[in-house]
Amino acid sequence: MTIFKQRPKMKKILLLGSGELGKxxxxxxxxxxxxxxxxxxxxxxxxxxxxxxxxxINMLDGEALxxxxxxxxxxxxxxxxxxxxxxxxxxxxxxxxxxxxxxKATNFxxxxxxxxxxxxxxxxIRTAPYRYAASANELKAALxxxxxxxxxxxxxxxxxxxxxIIKTEAEAETAWETAQSKGxxxxxxxxxxGFIDFDFEITLLTVTQKEGPTLFCPPIGHRQERGDYQESxxxxxxxxxxxxxxxxxxxxxxxxxxxxxxxxxxxxxxSDAVYFSELSPRPHDTGMVTLAGTQNFxxxxxxxxxxxxxxxxEVTQERWGANAVILSPIQExxxxxxxxxxxxxxxxxxxxxxxGKPICRLYRRMxxxxxxxxxxxxxxxxxxxxxxxxxxxxxxxKE
Numbered sequence: 494m495t496i497f498k499q500r501p502k503m504k505k506i507l508l509l510g511s512g513e514l515g516k517x518x519x520x521x522x523x524x525x526x527x528x529x530x531x532x533x534x535x536x537x538x539x540x541x542x543x544x545x546x547x548x549x550i551n552m553l554d555g556e557a558l559x560x561x562x563x564x565x566x567x568x569x570x571x572x573x574x575x576x577x578x579x580x581x582x583x584x585x586x587x588x589x590x591x592x593x594x595x596x597k598a599t600n601f602x603x604x605x606x607x608x609x610x611x612x613x614x615x616x617x618i619r620t621a622p623y624r625y626a627a628s629a630n631e632l633k634a635a636l637x638x639x640x641x642x643x644x645x646x647x648x649x650x651x652x653x654x655x656x657x658i659i660k661t662e663a664e665a666e667t668a669w670e671t672a673q674s675k676g677x678x679x680x681x682x683x684x685x686x687g688f689i690d691f692d693f694e695i696t697l698l699t700v701t702q703k704e705g706p707t708l709f710c711p712p713i714g715h716r717q718e719r720g721d722y723q724e725s726x727x728x729x730x731x732x733x734x735x736x737x738x739x740x741x742x743x744x745x746x747x748x749x750x751x752x753x754x755x756x757x758x759x760x761x762x763x764s765d766a767v768y769f770s771e772l773s774p775r776p777h778d779t780g781m782v783t784l785a786g787t788q789n790f791x792x793x794x795x796x797x798x799x800x801x802x803x804x805x806x807e808v809t810q811e812r813w814g815a816n817a818v819i820l821s822p823i824q825e826x827x828x829x830x831x832x833x834x835x836x837x838x839x840x841x842x843x844x845x846x847x848x849g850k851p852i853c854r855l856y857r858r859m860x861x862x863x864x865x866x867x868x869x870x871x872x873x874x875x876x877x878x879x880x881x882x883x884x885x886x887x888x889x890x891k892e
Contacts, residue, residue: 503527504801507565509552510573511540513848513858514776514793517784518573519544521793525801530565534576537851552577562590569593569800573775575603575649593800594701594752598774601750605648605684608746608772616749618742618769621761622687629669632685633662639687647672648682656720658688689768691761695729696779699743700795703753703802709740710788710795711810715779719856724879725779726815726872727787731762738767746772755780755796778858784846785814785863812865813872817879819845819860821853821888829853830891837885840878842866845886859888 503526508515511533519529519540531544534551541547546565550557555578562570562585570585571593582596592599601607606625612618621644624635636643636659645668647655655675657668672683698710714729715722743758746769757777759770776792783791789809790798798805821829828851837845847860862882864875 504568505565506530506569506571507561507567508532508540508544508571508573509558509577511538511544511547512574513539513781513846513850514778515540515573516543516848517781517791517793518571518776518796521791521797522801525797525803527797527801530561530567532561533574535851539849542849554578555581559584571775571800572599572603577603579603592752594754594756594774595750598750598752602772602774603649605646605771606682609684611749612742612746612769612772616745618746619766620769621689624685625682626669626685627682629666632669632683633665635685636662636665639685642688644686644688645669645672646684646686647675648684654720689761689763691763691768693729693731694759694761694770695731695739696725696777697739697743697758697760698777698780698783698792698795699740699747699756699758700799700805700808701747701753701756702799702805705804707744707747708805708808709743710780710783710792710808712736712739713777713779713782721856721858722779722818723820724815724817724876725782726813726876727782728810728813730872735762735767742767742769750774753799753802755792755799781846781861782814782816782863784861785812785816785844785865787812787814787865810868813868813870813875814863814865815872815875815879816861816863817876817883818858819847819862819883819886819888821855821857821859823853823888823890824855825890826852826854827890829859830889831859831886832889833886837862837882840864840882843878843882845882847886853888860886862886 505528511531516539529544531540531547579600582592586596613620622639626632626635642660645657655672695712700708711728713727715725757773761768780792844863862879864879
């Protein structure tokens, strides 16, 4: 007699944002047997290439979002980018559709004003001094209060896009224009932050579960240029008491926002203090280093398990690793082609990821080089190796 087990109920997931992070999340979810509909504002986005279905819409259009939900009837809505009409998420949640990690969390964290005020004013968490500005003139006025140098950021952006560090008031106009042209969404306002003299910055990947304790991944160090990350490594060496303080802050702010999933919580680490910087309610770009097998679960697997409500008993460090981004050197927007993968593949204890973006432009992230070694290895040497591998991959305009 043959006994057939009933197939477990799988979930239909509407993924709002289909870049490289969404692609890796889609792969993780599909390996767990789930169905993913990938959504973005342009066709052939990376996650669309591996998803079960895809849709192309303007996600700032509330009616278009509503039409998608009516069409697909998803169990979960998973926002992966900032440019979304987040007010609609509250409506979906009220109708019984689960929003990841929650409509409140998505709404707050996709607007720097909300998340900064929550951390600094409501929770009393240490941050840089800050003000808001809705014009270039207001930006200049804010500089007199927070001081120079200062960091100017759009209220809605990711991966440092639209961000500037200015050292004189004369640079304020340019910083304002940069924020307006490179920020995401339809908000014009910026946050003006006093500059902190920090030793390094970290991403603390924090996992909240539907049932079970909040877990923390080993801290990830990273380096930025032009407001965008260029390399990351895990673990970032730091004092145990500083790490403990960062974990307590991360637990506090994620609990206030609610919901299950992985959070990229960023901190500035100074010699005398830990400062909360910002937070993303989803896998973080610097966390791509976990694709090098640095943990028992990479950040995308952790996010998938958490949002599905599957237990995560622990997060353990298995290797030390680093990654370096592969950037487009091409000024104009063109369809890319690649060479050098064979040479890049000759390096031991390494791997590469080409994201599959249909269009490249100057400094756009098109892939990453990943390296790893045993715990206790030379992290600087790992970083240098990852950077060397990244240079072996050449991007060209497709003929």
